[in-house]
Amino acid sequence: MSIARFSPFELLLLKSRSQVDTAKLLVLAWVLAHRQHVSEGQRRRRLAQISAQFRHGHELGPVMHIAQQQDLLAIQLAAEVIRKECSQEHSVSVMHQAITLATDSGELSLANHYILRFLADLLNVAPTTLSTLFQELTGQPLARPEDPSRDAYWRVHDAEYYAQQAREAEAHAAQQEKEKKRQQEEAQRAHAQAQEKAEREKARQHQESAQRQRQYERARQQRSSQYGQQRTAPPPDRTTRALAVLGLTPGVSQTEIRRAYRRMAQLNHPDRFYTGSEQQIALASARFQRIKSAYDYLMQNYL
Incomplete structure (x- = not known):
C-alpha cells in the first residue's frame, strides 16, 4: 500500500514505538491546545512534562500540530487505540491526566468543558465517573458548560461583543427609522405630484371646454349671419x-x-x-x- 494513503496521525502510529502512548499524547495535546492564556512554548513544555514516561519515540511538534488542526478523525482513532489496547482503569487514568491538563491553571475553558465530555464518551468513561473524578481533582463539581449561543453568555464573557451587538441593533433601528421617513417623504411627494397633475389636467379640460364653447358661439353666429344673408339676398334668376x-x-x-x-x-x-x-x-x-x-x-x- 502506498504511504501517501495514510493520514499524518496514521503515519505517526506506524512509526511509533508505542501506539498507545502516541494515542494518549494526541488526546492530551488536544486538551492543551484549548487551554486559555497559554503560549505555544508553554503548551509544548507542559506536554513534555506529562509525557516524560511515554515510549512513543518521536517529536512532539507533529502531534501538537495535528491537535491544533482539530482533526476529529485522528482524535477518534487515538481514542479507539486506547480503548482497544488498554483496560477501563487505564482509560480512567487518561481522563485523570486530561482533567489535570485542562484545570491546572485553575480555569476550565469552554472548549475543554466539551472536550472532556467528548473524550469520556470516546473512552467509555461514564458521566458519573467523569464527574466524580473531576470533583476529586479540582474540589469543584463539573458544572454544565455555558451555552455560547445564548445572549447572556456574551454579556458576561465578552462585554465588548455585547456592546457591539447593541450598537449594531441601534444602528439598524436608526436605519429602519430613516428608511421609514424616506418612504413617507417619497409618498408625500408622490401625492403632491399627483394632486398637481390632477389640477393641471382639470385646468386643461376647463380651457378646452371654454375654447369649444367659443368656437361653438362663433360658428352659431356665422350660421346666423349666413342665414340672414341668404334670406335677404334675392334668389338668382x-x-x-x-x-x-x-x-x-x-x-x-x-x-x-x-x-x-x-x-x-x-x-x-x-x-x-x-x-x-x-x-x-x-x-x-x-x-x-x-x-x-x-x-x-x-x-x-x-x-
Missing part, C-alpha cells in the same frame, strides 16, 4: 343659373355660349363613363342633361 351651369357670367355672346356648351358637353358626355359603375354613368347623365337644358334655355331666351 334662371338665366343666371343657366350661365353658371356653363361656367359663364352675364354679358357673354351666343358664340361664347355655344363654345362653352361644346366644351362642357364633351367633358361630361355619358359615353365617356361607359367603363364606370352604374352610379357614375347616372351622375354623368344628370350633369349632361343640366348642361343641355341650360344651353337650350339660353339659346331661346338669352339675347
